[in-house]
Each structure stands twice: as structure tokens, then as C-alpha cells.
Amino acid sequence: MIELTGLTKRYGSRTVVDRVSGTIEAGGIISIIGANGAGKSTLLSMAARLLPMDEGTVFVDELDVLSTPSDQLARKLSILRQENTLSVRLSVRDLVAFGRHPHNRGRHTAEDREHVDRALRYLQLDELADRYVDELSGGQRQRAFIAMVIAQDTDYVLLDEPLNNLDMKHAVEMMQLLRRMAHDFGKTVVLVIHDINFASCYSDRIMAMKDGALVHHGTPEQIMRPEVLRDVYGIDIRVEQIDGHRIGIYFA
């Protein structure tokens, strides 16, 4: 369980995350939706201690994110940032192996290699494993960074826009993989996502942010409603039931 209490971030006089409280139960896929600038990345970054909060607390199970030693936290929770850059030249395999660092501090065991191989396989990167990350396409690079997070093998996985740069096939495969991780392996996957229909079809719960606040939190059935989506995005979105899923239609 991730427990957010009064989580707040300010830049100067602007409050960009405003006293957000909420509980994310363990197990399942939780999508965070909301307009650009709503505070999604800031919230996720504070939850993973990439960014200090001004007020509030985050607990991941019994661990207070603020006071837990880095290695211990990194064995519990992993995060993919919205933007990923590397300052050194690394092969895909070496990047993915970095995900094992909290477990082995650089001394790789056979078990670590298994995790790396499995993550490469899950993300269909076997053939790219020896290529340099800076020689990949945008979508291939995105998958390499996600493989690193998966190799970290934590109970809680936070992903900021994991579908960035992915084509339709890879986006669907990514969501299926996340669903398998959540439902077959008991992971808790929290992702920021702009495609409300992917959120609707694959999430157990959806959290919606607006102007730094958590404004709605519920099942896809509860969130995928024209009045809720209008509140979140400020546009009219028609919602149709297709193959048992609520699908938003937002082009006119």
C-alpha cells in the first residue's frame, strides 16, 4: 500500500501539488490521468523521493519514503522518469543491469543475470542487447529504460508515461506486460498516462489530477464518465461501451 498524506510541493508562490492524500492499495494497475501541468510527474517524483516534498508524507508499506535508506527503498520501489537521458555510453544490457544495483551493489550473481535476461526478453530487446542506448530509436530506448525498471524487481513500480514513443503494437504489449506483472506477480504498478482509453481498459483504478489536486479516484467505470472527464480536461468527451470497456471519443 502507498499512503499519501497531505503531499504538497511549491515553487515560489505557486503550489503545484496541493495537499494530496490518498491510498493506493497493493496489487493492480493504478493510472494517473490529468492535463499537462496538473502535477502528475511532481507527485510521482515525490513518492519516489526524486524530489523533496514541502509538506506531507509518503509511506510505502511500512517504509517512510523520506527516512528509508536509498538501497532499501530501491528494493521496494522503482521509478521510470518522464524524461530519460544518459551521460555515459552504455549498451542496452548494461543499462538494464543497472536495475540490479540495489540488490548487488555491482557484483552480479547468476540470479541478477537471470533478471536482466528476463527483462530484455519481456521487452523484446534480445536482439538489441549489445547496441548502445544512444543508437536506438525513441521507442526502443523507452523500452530499454522500462526493462531496467523491471529488472529492479520491486513490489511497487512507478512509471511516468511508459507509453511515450511506443507504436500501437508495443503500447498494447506494454500494457499487457504491466497487467501480468500486477495480476500474476502481485506487483503494484502506478503509471501516468495520457491515453484515457488505455487507462480505462487496463487499470484497476484511476486517479485524476487537476491543478495540483487529486480530484477523482475510482474504478474505470466511475471515472470514464463525460461529467468527470469534462471536469478533468475541460472538454466534452463522449463515452461508449465497447466490448465491455468504456471508451472515450474525443475528436470532433
Ligand SMILES: Nc1ncnc2c1ncn2[C@@H]1O[C@H](COP(=O)(O)OP(=O)(O)OP(=O)(O)O)[C@@H](O)[C@H]1O
Ligand atoms: N522545477 C520546477 N520549477 C518550477 N515549476 C515547476 C518545476 N517543475 C514543474 N513545475 C511546474 O509544476 C507544475 C506541475 O508539473 P508536472 O511536471 O508535475 O506536470 P505533469 O502533470 O506531469 O504534466 P505533463 O502531462 O505535461 O507531464 C507545472 O505547472 C510545471 O510548470
Ligand SMILES: [Mg+2]
Ligand atoms: Mg509529467
